[in-house]
Amino acid sequence: MPTLGIDLGGTFIRAAVVDAKGAIISSAKVAVFDRKPQGVVETMAQAAAEAVKKAGVKVDGCGVGAAGQIHKDSGVISVAPNLGWRNVPLGEMLKTRLGYSVKVVNDLSAAAWGELHAGAGRGAQDMLVAFVGSGVGSAIIADGRLVNGGGGVAGELGHIKVVPGGRLCGCGEHGCLEAYAGGHNLIAQTKELLASGSSRIMESLVYDDPESITPVTLEKAANMGDAGAKEIHERAAQFLALAVANQVTMLNPARLLLGGGVLTHCPGIRQRVLDGVQAWASQTSREGLLVADAELGDDSGIIGAALLAA
Ligand SMILES: [Zn+2]
Structure with missing residues (x-):
């Protein structure tokens, strides 16, 4: 039924x-x-x-x-x-x-x-799903089952720490991956850059309207050579790439699915994650690893x- x-x-x-x-x-x-x-x-x-x-x-x-x-x-x-x-x-x-x-x-x-039953995960038994949208998260499928953890919060990729004592995250803790690489925080960091008055390229892109900033604006400014934008973009991409690569090493999934607005609309960040998995996941953990994009939106x-x- x-x-x-x-x-x-x-x-x-x-x-x-x-x-x-x-x-x-x-x-x-x-x-x-x-x-x-x-x-x-x-x-x-x-x-x-x-x-x-x-x-x-x-x-x-x-x-x-x-x-x-x-x-x-x-x-x-x-x-x-x-x-x-x-x-x-x-x-x-x-x-x-x-x-x-x-x-x-x-x-x-x-x-x-x-995605496992009706999308890009069909047929997989061991799968890691990493989403980067306004927040950052992941879900783990092992032996065909969802891994919940003892308290139901396993897979909180966004809240692993990447900078001890770093930026404040929406969860109330400091230095989480999401505080640097989540869409919401990419926008916040770009607004800080704009407010600092040090980015002519960013100023030319947003025409005095900080509310128009999206992660795509950031990637565009970085591609145009804006030093401040490049720094934010590069840091976010590297933290994400390292985190996902380490997750692959830990879990040895047969399939890695990537999804969420930031990975869909910012090809530069998505590519860095793909390159990071190739460069940093242990060689044995990525043997036979299939990487795909989530397809059900x-x-x-x-x-x-x-x-x-x-
Ligand atoms: Zn957090």
């Missing part, structure tokens, strides 16, 4: 009815206005009802992919920074509202599961969440 997948974002909630093979039958998207847990549950139920009505089929079970730290058995969201939540029993609340079983998982785990999480609930 088809299941429901829900992608819980801070701005929109997307729901889709997904068949057992991971194909989307119908979908719906509803904007989030009330970010309090009860309000979000109502919006989720609204999106779910819309998707189910469009599909015209019965569904059995619901999976939710949410950004944040999730207790793997109880469905309690310990921390969801984009919603400002702490210790919200989302699984129970949504189950009560929808009337069928609900499984809540980390959004990256959901995306990795979707924004749908990977919703498909994976639905399949995890099946």
Whole structure:
């Protein structure tokens, strides 16, 4: 029987009815206005009802992919920074509202599961998925299963330390990879560069509008020879490349999937990660390693969440 997948974002909630093979039958998207847990549950139920009505089929079970730290058995969201939540029993609340079983998982785990069964990970048993978007994260599949860790937070690539005592990260700690290489922080560092008044090239690219800066602007300035931009870009790319290469050495995946907005839209950073894996992952760990780009885009999480609930 088809299941429901829900992608819980801070701005929109997307729901889709997904068949057992991971194909989307119908979908719906509803904007989030009330970010309090009860309000979000109502919006989720609204999106779910819309998707189910469009599909015209019965569904059995619901999976939710949410950004944040999730207790793997109880469905309690310990921390969801984009919603400002702490210790919200989302699984129970949504189950009560929808009337069928609900499984809540980390959004990256959901995306990795979707890619494994319906995307670029098909056929892999041991896979590492590295995403660099506004944040940095990874998910680990070993022997065909998701590695959750004792507390459900294994694979937090973005929060490995790359500079002891370095830049403050969104997680509250200092020196995390994400603080240097996550899209959000690439933009923050580029704004700092612009504010310093030392970058003519950056000034010419943004025309007095710092809000127009994206990681693509940074890569463009670096390619044009801007010294400050090159420094930020180079540091981020090198930290990412080292981190992913070390993960490959540690886990010896058969497949490495790369995804997320920064790796998709900044070919310079993506190439540095590929080169870094070749240069720095141990030779034995990368023998037979297949590197591919995630192929389901924004749908990977919703498909994976639905399949995890099946
Ligand atoms: Zn962090």
